[in-house]
Amino acid sequence: MSDSPDTTRESARPERSSTRPSAAPGAERRLLFDRVMVAFTLFTLMVCTYLFATAPAALPETDVDDAETSVSVRALLEICAAENARVRNIYTSRIVGPGKKAGLSFSEDWLDPDVFAGPLPALFLRETARNLEKRPEPLGLFLGSDAPLSEANLFRGMQADEFAALRASGEPRHFFTADVGVHTAMFPDLAVAPACVDCHNEHANAPKRDWKLNDIMGATTWTYPKATVTLREALSVVDALRSSVREAYTTYAEKTQTFEDPPEIGELWPINGYYIPSPDTFMREVEDSVSKATLDRLIAER
Numbered sequence: 001m002s003d004s005p006d007t008t009r010e011s012a013r014p015e016r017s018s019t020r021p022s023a024a025p026g027a028e029r030r031l032l033f034d035r036v037m038v039a040f041t042l043f044t045l046m047v048c049t050y051l052f053a054t055a056p057a058a059l060p061e062t063d064v065d066d067a068e069t070s071v072s073v074r075a076l077l078e079i080c081a082a083e084n085a086r087v088r089n090i091y092t093s094r095i096v097g098p099g100k101k102a103g104l105s106f107s108e109d110w111l112d113p114d115v116f117a118g119p120l121p122a123l124f125l126r127e128t129a130r131n132l133e134k135r136p137e138p139l140g141l142f143l144g145s146d147a148p149l150s151e152a153n154l155f156r157g158m159q160a161d162e163f164a165a166l167r168a169s170g171e172p173r174h175f176f177t178a179d180v181g182v183h184t185a186m187f188p189d190l191a192v193a194p195a196c197v198d199c200h201n202e203h204a205n206a207p208k209r210d211w212k213l214n215d216i217m218g219a220t221t222w223t224y225p226k227a228t229v230t231l232r233e234a235l236s237v238v239d240a241l242r243s244s245v246r247e248a249y250t251t252y253a254e255k256t257q258t259f260e261d262p263p264e265i266g267e268l269w270p271i272n273g274y275y276i277p278s279p280d281t282f283m284r285e286v287e288d289s290v291s292k293a294t295l296d297r298l299i300a301e302r
Ligand code: HEC
Pocket: 092, 108, 120, 121, 122, 123, 126, 143, 144, 145, 147, 148, 149, 150, 151, 153, 189, 190, 191, 192, 193, 195, 196, 197, 199, 200, 217, 218, 219
């Protein structure tokens, strides 16, 4: 069926109307019949266009996303751990280390309004974890240990057993925490610098004072409720982590502006002097160094 009958009738209409008075009742009925047919044809075309061109196209798209591009929770948590390890490294080696030399302070009481300091690396992570909790994506982050400075960081129950296994093997652990219904991944947190060992051994609350370089001091622990996620969900989770890191860094940057002598915020880093990078500069550095590995991992999962 096409709309050509319609065109024919349209062009024929003036002729017909001029002859209308003499037209037989049969011709009138036929004209009415033709009009109904044209309307019916147009209606059918509209329905066909909707059914075969519009509506079905949307359905397979959703199906493909759900069925074919799923990412395992293991891969998702490994991606998050790798990104966060990079953040921790950049924050520790490019902000805290050179920052101290440039005259900046870092303290466990950094959130106290009377303390003019930034967060220690473990507390930068805790700030990131707190920001994550406020987001809709159900990604959990926790830095724990079997001999923590802070009681709140003690592994308990099944996590304590898994951490013992991690300590014995030195390898990450992937398991399901049944009581809270979350898939869990634990990654060793190593004493990579003398400062880790010194500070933890000398701390007033230290439950253990013989940490050595390269010891496993704890484990970065990630949780997520689902066994697999769609690619879109995986991207949202990575975005949630990056946003939470940005927010933690922004809180630090804003805090420095309450110092008696606030450092300049911009493109420069503490290695250049009494400066700290802006949140944009910090995040660009993080993203530039993690994005390729994250993309490669997501491609490998497909
Ligand atoms: C200047 C002191 C200091 C330095 C340097 C330091 N930490 Fe900590 N770390 C702390 C404090 C204080 C806490 C407890 C923070 C809290 O209240 O949660 C902590 C927490 C931790 C935790 C969680 C378990 C616990 O002990 O509460 C781990 C694991 C950890 N740090 C590992 C490291 C590693 C690895 C390094 C080196 C890359 C490091 N720390 C550097 C002071 C330090």
